[in-house]
Amino acid sequence: DAGITQSPRYKITETGRQVTLMCHQTWSHSYMFWYRQDLGHGLRLIYYSAAADITDKGEVPDGYVVSRSKTENFPLTLESATRSQTSVYFCASSETGTSGTTDTQYFGPGTRLTVL
Amino acid sequence: GDSVTQMEGPVTLSEEAFLTINCTYTATGYPSLFWYVQYPGEGLQLLLKATKADDKGSNKGFEATYRKETTSFHLEKGSVQVSDSAVYFCALSTWGNTGKLIFGQGTTLQVKP
Numbered sequence: 001d002a003g004i005t006q007s008p009r010y011k012i013t014e015t016g017r018q019v020t021l022m023c024h025q026t027w028s029h030s031y032m033f034w035y036r037q038d039l040g041h042g043l044r045l046i047y048y049s050a051a052a053d054i055t056d057k058g059e060v061p062d063g064y065v066v067s068r069s070k071t072e073n074f075p076l077t078l079e080s081a082t083r084s085q086t087s088v089y090f091c092a093s094s095e096t097g098t099s100g101t102t103d104t105q106y107f108g109p110g111t112r113l114t115v116l
Numbered sequence: 117g118d119s120v121t122q123m124e125g126p127v128t129l130s131e132e133a134f135l136t137i138n139c140t141y142t143a144t145g146y147p148s149l150f151w152y153v154q155y156p157g158e159g160l161q162l163l164l165k166a167t168k169a170d171d172k173g174s175n176k177g178f179e180a181t182y183r184k185e186t187t188s189f190h191l192e193k194g195s196v197q198v199s200d201s202a203v204y205f206c207a208l209s210t211w212g213n214t215g216k217l218i219f220g221q222g223t224t225l226q227v228k229p
Binding site for chain 1: 160219220
């Protein structure tokens with residue numbers, strides 16, 4: 001199916017374990033993003049990528065690792081999960097905007113992660 | 117730095133009431149402005165956008181006008197429905213084509229029949 005998908009949709013893990021959240025988009029969009037959504041904080045950017053093999057930190061990158069070997073995939077890894085990383089994680093993608101601004105971001109359905 | 121401020125919620129309205137959700141921004145350059153909506157259990161969806169001053173974005177009965185003089189992008193709808201119950205996020209694009217959006221905190225709207 002076309003669009004942006006995330007897997008798994010729900011994940012329960014334990015403190016200290018490594019967890020990888022997957023994100024896949026079929027539009028060949030240049031930009032991809034990872035956000036976390038927590039009550040009282042809205043959406044906070046974790047990492048983003050402007051193209052394959054180009055990634056950069058967002059607002060809250062500590063404890064997370066990303067890679068982008070292919071344009072369509074942008075996995076997010078929690079190297080050693082902590083309880084504070086319990087959250088809902090959203091992946092998004094967008095095409096390059098014009099006139100120095102970004103274009104619309106399209107969001108995946110989210111992954112609800114619980115760290116015990 | 118760039119930022120977006122939304123009115124705090126939750127906002128509770130009766131069906132067919134008029135809706136306004138305030139959004140103001142601080143930005144360098146000339147950002148594009150967006151409203152996204154998140155229905156329960158789902159990801160965010162673009163509701164409308166405006167790319168330059170005085171532009172009006174509209175969709176599904178919702179409207180917002182890009183006001184550069186007041187740095188605002190307030191969301192309005194003349195008659196809300198129960199199905200409009202959701203969280204609404206105001207956002208702006210960052211200048212310099214970095215691809216990033218800056219989001220407000222979100223405003224929860226609950227519409228009662």
